[in-house]
Amino acid sequence: MLAETAKVRGEAAETLAVERVNQVGGDEPKTMGSLVLARQLGESIMIGHAVTVEVVGLKSNTVRLRVVAPRSVAVHRREVYDAIRFDPRPNPSLPPVAVVGKMNAEVVGGGLAGGLVLTRRAGQTIMIGTDVAIDVVEARPGTVRLRVVAPRSVAVHRREVYDAIRAGGFREN
Numbered sequence: 001m002l003a004e005t006a007k008v009r010g011e012a013a014e015t016l017a018v019e020r021v022n023q024v025g026g027d028e029p030k031t032m033g034s035l036v037l038a039r040q041l042g043e044s045i046m047i048g049h050a051v052t053v054e055v056v057g058l059k060s061n062t063v064r065l066r067v068v069a070p071r072s073v074a075v076h077r078r079e080v081y082d083a084i085r086f087d088p089r090p091n092p093s094l095p096p097v098a099v100v101g102k103m104n105a106e107v108v109g110g111g112l113a114g115g116l117v118l119t120r121r122a123g124q125t126i127m128i129g130t131d132v133a134i135d136v137v138e139a140r141p142g143t144v145r146l147r148v149v150a151p152r153s154v155a156v157h158r159r160e161v162y163d164a165i166r167a168g169g170f171r172e173n
Contacts, residue, residue, distance in 0.1 A: 031152045038145050046162040063139040068115040075116050078125035
């Protein structure tokens with residue numbers, strides 16, 4: 001496993017671990033990245049250009065996360081995602097699980113996004129589409145640490161960094 005540490009604007013270091021895993025439903029290996037971010041109440045994470053995950057509540061060992069994503073992208077608690085994925089009986093009332101890599105900013109800008117608020121504890125996961133997982137690493141009053149596991153091709157940023165990149169505040173080296 002390869003680990004890199006980056007420092008952005010003098011904030012605490014973030015650890016990026018890269019590992020080879022198999023893509024869900026496929027035989028080809030897919031490179032996945034894992035990024036752990038600390039967030040406070042009201043702060044958010046951008047996944048690609050179309051998914052926002054915002055911290056809307058924090059209690060001891062519990063966090064409430066608002067996930068705003070295009071309606072075509074399934075957002076589930078991990079236990080629900082696994083039940084849908086592994087149930088041998090097809091259920092037409094359950095929504096299909098979409099792939100996050102197919103999202104774009106125009107979908108959200110066009111007002112076709114839906115929001116969902118989920119309560120999670122440390123060790124629990126939210127699945128966004130089939131290839132992005134958000135794990136609650138630690139939840140304390142005031143701060144939550146979230147691990148985002150996504151394909152390396154999907155950009156994952158703190159919201160303030162995403163906004164600075166869009167505004168032209170960051171240069172590529």
